Amino acid sequence: MKARRFPAPAKFKVRQYKDDDFETLYAIDQLCYIPEIAYSRAELRWYLALRGAECWVAENAGTKRGAAKIVGFIVTTSRGAHGHILTIDVLEKFRRSGVGRSLLRRAEGELQKRGVREIWLEMATDNDGTIAFWKNRGYGARGRLPHYYPNGVDAFAMSKSLATRTLESK
Numbered sequence: 016m017k018a019r020r021f022p023a024p025a026k027f028k029v030r031q032y033k034d035d036d037f038e039t040l041y042a043i044d045q046l047c048y049i050p051e052i053a054y055s056r057a058e059l060r061w062y063l064a065l066r067g068a069e070c071w072v073a074e075n076a077g078t079k080r081g082a083a084k085i086v087g088f089i090v091t092t093s094r095g096a097h098g099h100i101l102t103i104d105v106l107e108k109f110r111r112s113g114v115g116r117s118l119l120r121r122a123e124g125e126l127q128k129r130g131v132r133e134i135w136l137e138m139a140t141d142n143d144g145t146i147a148f149w150k151n152r153g154y155g156a157r158g159r160l161p162h163y164y165p166n167g168v169d170a171f172a173m174s175k176s177l178a179t180r181t182l183e184s185k
């Protein structure tokens with residue numbers, strides 16, 4: 016039988032954001048979204064400084080030849096039992112290897128520790144791959160927000176209850 020080759024599993028760790036990461040996160044966000052939706056530096060700074068904001072970054076392990084590199088990040092905020100995912104970004108080259116899932120798991124765990132019982136987010140209705148990501152992680156569409164994005168695209172408001180179900184472990 017012919018042997019099949021599978022891509023090696025990505026090696027990365029999820030850690031808390033540091034101020035030095037800012038420019039890298041800004042650059043990643045510019046690459047992940049079209050210009051109308053990507054955050055300006057001022058917007059990203061504002062979101063990171065929000066009361067209750069938390070940011071987690073995924074960093075690959077680095078090699079003998081290269082330093083560790085940030086490959087994705089997630090920003091959340093919370094108030095009481097309400098959590099909100101502001102953005103999740105993974106560099107295209109590192110997608111579909113579990114980075115997004117790991118970032119989300121960490122962020123959800125930290126939100127739960129803070130007493131959050133329900134997490135909300137908005138996603139563009141034309142972002143086909145992303146809807147599968149959220150549905151697989153237990154998020155359901157709760158409504159449609161017309162012209163939510165600056166380019167006129169609608170958003171789905173999505174949420175997941177942490178009170179009635181355990182965190183996804185996939």
Ligand SMILES: CC(C)(COP(=O)(O)OP(=O)(O)OC[C@H]1O[C@@H](n2cnc3c(N)ncnc32)[C@H](O)[C@@H]1OP(=O)(O)O)[C@@H](O)C(=O)NCCC(=O)NCCS
Nearest residue numbers: 047103104105110111112113114115116138144147148151
């Ligand atoms: C959405 C995003 C964060 C996912 O990150 P990722 O690291 O690729 O996600 P994972 O590898 O952890 O994917 C976990 C699972 O989600 C689903 N999934 C993720 N991306 C998918 C896609 N494009 N199409 C279909 N399913 C997808 C799959 O079930 C996947 O598991 P599998 O690879 O074993 O099939 C990433 O695609 C991204 O940064 N996109 C651009 C920015 C963006 O749109 N962010 C979300 C805004 S709401």
